[in-house]
Amino acid sequence: MDSLSVPFSRRAQQLSGSAIREILKVTVRPEIISFAGGLPTPAGFPVAEIQQAFDKVFAEQGRVALQYGPTEGYTPLRQWVADELGKDGVAISADEVLIVNGSQQALDMLGKLFIDEGSKVLVESPSYLGALQAFSVYEPEYVAVPTDEHGLLPEMISGPQAAGARFIYALPNFQNPTGLTLSLERRQELVERCAAAGIPVVEDDPYGELRYAGKALPSLLKLGRDVGASVIRLGTFSKVLAPGLRLGYIVADRRVIDKLVQIKQAADLHTSTLTQMAVYETVSTGFLDQHLPTVRDIYQQQCQYMLDAMDEHFPSTAQWTRPEGGMFIWVTLPAHIDATELLQTAIEHHVAFVPGAPFFVEGSVQKNTLRLSFATVPEAKIREGIATLGKLLKAVN
Amino acid sequence: MDSLSVPFSRRAQQLSGSAIREILKVTVRPEIISFAGGLPTPAGFPVAEIQQAFDKVFAEQGRVALQYGPTEGYTPLRQWVADELGKDGVAISADEVLIVNGSQQALDMLGKLFIDEGSKVLVESPSYLGALQAFSVYEPEYVAVPTDEHGLLPEMISGPQAAGARFIYALPNFQNPTGLTLSLERRQELVERCAAAGIPVVEDDPYGELRYAGKALPSLLKLGRDVGASVIRLGTFSKVLAPGLRLGYIVADRRVIDKLVQIKQAADLHTSTLTQMAVYETVSTGFLDQHLPTVRDIYQQQCQYMLDAMDEHFPSTAQWTRPEGGMFIWVTLPAHIDATELLQTAIEHHVAFVPGAPFFVEGSVQKNTLRLSFATVPEAKIREGIATLGKLLKAVN
Numbered sequence: 001m002d003s004l005s006v007p008f009s010r011r012a013q014q015l016s017g018s019a020i021r022e023i024l025k026v027t028v029r030p031e032i033i034s035f036a037g038g039l040p041t042p043a044g045f046p047v048a049e050i051q052q053a054f055d056k057v058f059a060e061q062g063r064v065a066l067q068y069g070p071t072e073g074y075t076p077l078r079q080w081v082a083d084e085l086g087k088d089g090v091a092i093s094a095d096e097v098l099i100v101n102g103s104q105q106a107l108d109m110l111g112k113l114f115i116d117e118g119s120k121v122l123v124e125s126p127s128y129l130g131a132l133q134a135f136s137v138y139e140p141e142y143v144a145v146p147t148d149e150h151g152l153l154p155e156m157i158s159g160p161q162a163a164g165a166r167f168i169y170a171l172p173n174f175q176n177p178t179g180l181t182l183s184l185e186r187r188q189e190l191v192e193r194c195a196a197a198g199i200p201v202v203e204d205d206p207y208g209e210l211r212y213a214g215k216a217l218p219s220l221l222k223l224g225r226d227v228g229a230s231v232i233r234l235g236t237f238s239k240v241l242a243p244g245l246r247l248g249y250i251v252a253d254r255r256v257i258d259k260l261v262q263i264k265q266a267a268d269l270h271t272s273t274l275t276q277m278a279v280y281e282t283v284s285t286g287f288l289d290q291h292l293p294t295v296r297d298i299y300q301q302q303c304q305y306m307l308d309a310m311d312e313h314f315p316s317t318a319q320w321t322r323p324e325g326g327m328f329i330w331v332t333l334p335a336h337i338d339a340t341e342l343l344q345t346a347i348e349h350h351v352a353f354v355p356g357a358p359f360f361v362e363g364s365v366q367k368n369t370l371r372l373s374f375a376t377v378p379e380a381k382i383r384e385g386i387a388t389l390g391k392l393l394k395a396v397n
Numbered sequence: 398m399d400s401l402s403v404p405f406s407r408r409a410q411q412l413s414g415s416a417i418r419e420i421l422k423v424t425v426r427p428e429i430i431s432f433a434g435g436l437p438t439p440a441g442f443p444v445a446e447i448q449q450a451f452d453k454v455f456a457e458q459g460r461v462a463l464q465y466g467p468t469e470g471y472t473p474l475r476q477w478v479a480d481e482l483g484k485d486g487v488a489i490s491a492d493e494v495l496i497v498n499g500s501q502q503a504l505d506m507l508g509k510l511f512i513d514e515g516s517k518v519l520v521e522s523p524s525y526l527g528a529l530q531a532f533s534v535y536e537p538e539y540v541a542v543p544t545d546e547h548g549l550l551p552e553m554i555s556g557p558q559a560a561g562a563r564f565i566y567a568l569p570n571f572q573n574p575t576g577l578t579l580s581l582e583r584r585q586e587l588v589e590r591c592a593a594a595g596i597p598v599v600e601d602d603p604y605g606e607l608r609y610a611g612k613a614l615p616s617l618l619k620l621g622r623d624v625g626a627s628v629i630r631l632g633t634f635s636k637v638l639a640p641g642l643r644l645g646y647i648v649a650d651r652r653v654i655d656k657l658v659q660i661k662q663a664a665d666l667h668t669s670t671l672t673q674m675a676v677y678e679t680v681s682t683g684f685l686d687q688h689l690p691t692v693r694d695i696y697q698q699q700c701q702y703m704l705d706a707m708d709e710h711f712p713s714t715a716q717w718t719r720p721e722g723g724m725f726i727w728v729t730l731p732a733h734i735d736a737t738e739l740l741q742t743a744i745e746h747h748v749a750f751v752p753g754a755p756f757f758v759e760g761s762v763q764k765n766t767l768r769l770s771f772a773t774v775p776e777a778k779i780r781e782g783i784a785t786l787g788k789l790l791k792a793v794n
Contacts, residue, residue: 004627005595006563008656009513009535015659039465047459054451062444066639068436101498105665112534116406133663137509138406166403198402230401242463244670259405262412266530267664268502273641275669 011137027352033385034352035372038176038327041302042376044295045242046287053281057274065274071265072257073099073249074276080284081235081249090222098257099271100264103206103236103248107134109263110202110232113256114166115140122168124152126330126359126369128176128204131169140166142361149321151175151182157193167200167232172220173208174326177359177371181324184217191220195229204234209292211325212300221251232256237279240288240295245275299327299375305382306374313390315397320372327375330356332368337396339370345392351385408534424749430782431749432769435573435724438699439773441692442639443684450678454671462671468662469654470496470646471673477681478632478646487619495654496668497661500603500633500645504531506660507599507629510653511563512537519565521549523727523756523766525573525601528566537563539758546718548572548579554590564597564629569617570605571723574756574768578721581614588617592626601631606689608722609697618648629653634676637685637692642672696724696772702779703771710787712794717769724772727753729765734793736767742789748782 007013027034057065072078078094085092100106107130115121115138123132125144132142143161145152145168152170156162170190172182182190194201203220224231236248250260264270306329310320320331333339339355346352356369374382404410424431454462469475475491482489497503504527512518512535520529522541529539540558542549542565549567553559567587569579579587591598600617621628633645647657661667703726707717717728730736736752743749753766771779 004597004650004652006511006597009509009511009516011513012510012656012660015656015663017659017662042460042464045460045463047455047463050463051452051455051459054455055448058444058448058451062448063439063442064641066442066444066447066641067439068640101665101669104663108664112406113409114403114406116408119406130663130666137660137663200401200403243465244461244463246665246667246669253401255401259409259412262414263409263534265414266412266501266527266534267505268498268643269527270643272498272643272669272672275672 011139014139015137026347031350032347032352033350033377033381035374035377035385036352036354037373037376039376040239040243040327041298044298046282046291049287049291050241050278050282053278054274056281057277061277065277067273069270069273069276071261071270073097073271074273074280076284077276077280080280081251085221085251088219088222090219090225092251096251096254096257098250098260098264099276100248100250101268101271102238102243102246103204103234104130104134106234106248106250107131107204108137109250109260109267110167111135111138112263113259120162120165122157122162122165122199123361124170124175125361125364126177126356126366127169127361128171129358131204132361135169144361144364147178147180149180151180151186152190154186154189154193157190157197157199162197162199165199167202168194169202169204170220171204172217173205174210174323174328176207176326177328177354177356178330179321179323179326179328180330181214181217187217187220187223191224191229191231192227195224195227200230200232202232202234206236206239207326209240209288210296210299210327212296212303214324240292241279241282245279247271247275247279299325302374302377302382303329305379306372306386309383309386313387315390315394317397318393327373329372329374331370331372332366333370333393334397335368338367340367342370342392342396346389349388349392351388353389408536411536412534423744428747429744429749430747430774430778432771432774432782433749433751434770434773436773437636437640437724438695441695443679443688446684446688447638447675447679450675451671453678454674458674462674464670466667466670466673468658468667470494470668471670471677473681474673474677477677478648482618482648485616485619487616487622489648493648493651493654495647495657495661496673497645497647498665498668499635499640499643500601500631501527501531503631503645503647504528504601505534506647506657506664507564508532508535509660510656517559517562519554519559519562519596520758521567521572522758522761523574523753523763524566524758525568526755528601529758532566541758541761544575544577546577548577548583549587551583551586551590554587554594554596559594559596562596564599565591566599566601567617568601569614570602571607571720571725573604573723574725574751574753575727576718576720576723576725577727578611578614584614584617584620588621588626588628589624592621592624597627597629599629599631603633603636604723606637607693607696607724609693609700611721637689638676638679642676644668644672644676696722699771699774699779700726702776703769703783706780706783710784712787712791714794715790724770726769726771728767728769729763730767730790731794732765735764737764739767739789739793743786746785746789748785750786
């Protein structure tokens with residue numbers, strides 16, 4: 001059956017498949033050493049604890065867990081999120097929290113909430129590909145905010161290029177794709193300039209709890225409070241528990257939450273009652289305090305394997321980030337090397353990565369960049385794959 | 398914190414809360430007998446079987462179930478859906494099935510896929526409120542298709558009013574809100590006229606498996622195949638298993654599915670791997686064959702309680718539907734009675750229902766209508782509540 005004779009909407013026609021997704025299709029072949037994926041390591045999934053939590057919910061509240069629930073989310077889980085932020089010194093009430101199907105849904109909903117065709121949206125250059133895909137559906141005009149090794153450069157926020165922007169989207173901790181952390185000084189400057197310019201900040205922090213080096217820095221939400229900036233914070237259980245659950249949350253002021261609730265109601269009524277209740281059972285015992293050190297240790301070790309191998313095998317003309325947390329290392333090659341072309345050769349040599357180009361918005365693409373993920377690859381394969389990449393890089397140098 | 402100084406998008410400004418949602422807030426008061434809800438009865442939730450399925454998935458494939466999965470959905474579950482349709486004589490392959498977070502997400506995604514600002518969309522008059530909310534985000538121009546006791550009247554599809562419509566949205570079985578079933582003759586005429594006019598049919602069938610009277614009729618998907626109509630079919634596990642799981646599916650041709658996959662990827666990456674695997678474990682044993690008769694019996698009994706009470710207590714000036722399945726009865730009052738005003742009085746007398754007005758699109762509102770749900774109210778309360786309503790109706794007659 002293919003008798004469709006009506007056009008797709010303009011926004012649907014513009015949509016294209018994820019470049020990463022197409023690459024990942026190749027990289028499932030067993031002979032490929034893939035640094036392309038953004039998947040957390042299953043070694044960090046607390047299967048037994050999550051199973052126990054589901055069992056408890058079924059045993060004690062099975063029919064409630066299987067019934068429709070409020071669009072806002074399961075109240076005890078919303079309260080737990082509020083309490084966690086309270087520990088960091090941010091006073092939040094449960095009704096400033098909305099539960100969603102992972103951070104990706106939050107990004108889609110924020111696009112729906114704020115973006116009209118042609119609305120300016122500020123994004124770090126480079127930025128998270130999934131966010132660009134989510135926002136692009138609503139046809140914004142992106143403004144690329146340059147970054148250096150301390151994260152985004154806030155100057156532009158006060159300038160004419162940013163005037164009237166609907167929001168700035170920022171990942172302050174171990175950014176995807178760069179692995180960079182926004183410095184305290186820059187955080188402060190960011191929220192101050194945003195407060196002055198009246199530009200809301202969307203703070204996406206999926207990796208914040210995966211810090212394995214350096215000192216934790218205050219969230220943009222916390223810093224924003226002190227200077228009167230409007231900050232919308234996104235969090236997720238994907239990296240601290242497991243991504244297959246599809247559970248995340250949005251923290252924002254009531255006016256924003258109330259409108260997002262209307263948007264979510266129209267989009268999918270609410271997030272799984274059962275999943276919310278089971279995750280609440282898992283985390284409300286304080287389980288993350290004992291679980292997270294294990295997860296951090298795994299990522300720290302994996303990261304170190306890769307950095308050691310890169311130090312040994314990569315040519316001195318390549319530069320790369322040294323993340324304090326998260327799952328990604330960002331590589332900048334000499335300007336004449338196109339990482340998309342390099343990928344073709346690399347795959348012939350059974351190594352994969354993600355070229356940097358799709359992480360940039362139009363007009364700011366740096367083709368000589370690539371992202372490496374160390375999260376799920378065994379040590380020996382990391383060494384082997386990085387050695388291969390190093391050879392290829394030296395050959396094209 | 399309420400320092401937001403940017404406007405919401407135009408579409409977000411137009412959104413308003415669900416009228417039903419506001420009413421339901423009042424009706425949670427324990428003294429209220431509520432016929433307003435659209436919740437399935439928890440008595441029909443197979444808690445033990447679903448718990449066992451989750452346990453099995455955790456025990457055998459815990460780490461897979463907790464990891465990211467493909468946007469299209471869990472392949473065995475997609476195949477199961479295809480096989481089920483095969484039993485009804487519709488040959489479908491698994492890659493014509495996309496798993497979503499309940500039918501509501503399917504409605505949102507179809508809006509995103511097909512509706513540009515001002516696109517014509519044909520809807521039954523009245524139609525499912527949740528669909529109108531989902532589509533309205535994308536600013537269509539609705540065309541109301543009149544209905545009588547045999548369902549929608551297909552003539553209009555071939556006329557100038559429908560020309561260029563992006564799709565027609567239809568609920569052929571025990572429609573929400575009317576409880577009406579589209580007759581075989583009308584089904585045939587609908588798909589024939591849609592094929593001729595090149596208008597896709599979105600067939601939403603959440604209640605089809607809850608038929609407790611009359612004979613099952615062929616789906617629009619099946620009939621559409623024979624005449625070359627493009628039919629997109631929506632199904633859900635909310636009514637046959639449990640709504641709190643948030644699991645549904647879309648069946649369509651590959652070109653539509655492929656674009657919907659891109660839309661879903663940007664919207665929330667994918668539906669919970671764990672939930673999909675557990676539901677597959679539940680249904681793949683053939684469990685629904687033994688479970689559904691129990692659920693149908695419950696609804697049939699509940700429906701009969703309400704119809705009996707209405708026959709006894711309602712004035713002869715009121716008319717109502719006699720559903721062959723599902724959860725709803727639709728009442729048409731004398732033209733001078735406004736059901737929204739009646740609701741105020743009814744709530745004072747501790748009875749609630751949903752006025753019909755929000756189920757109609759602009760320009761076709763019939764204020765003298767209301768929806769009654771019998772699904773979750775105990776027999777004695779049904780009799781008591783209907784008796785009260787009957788008295789109020791006689792008083793305003």
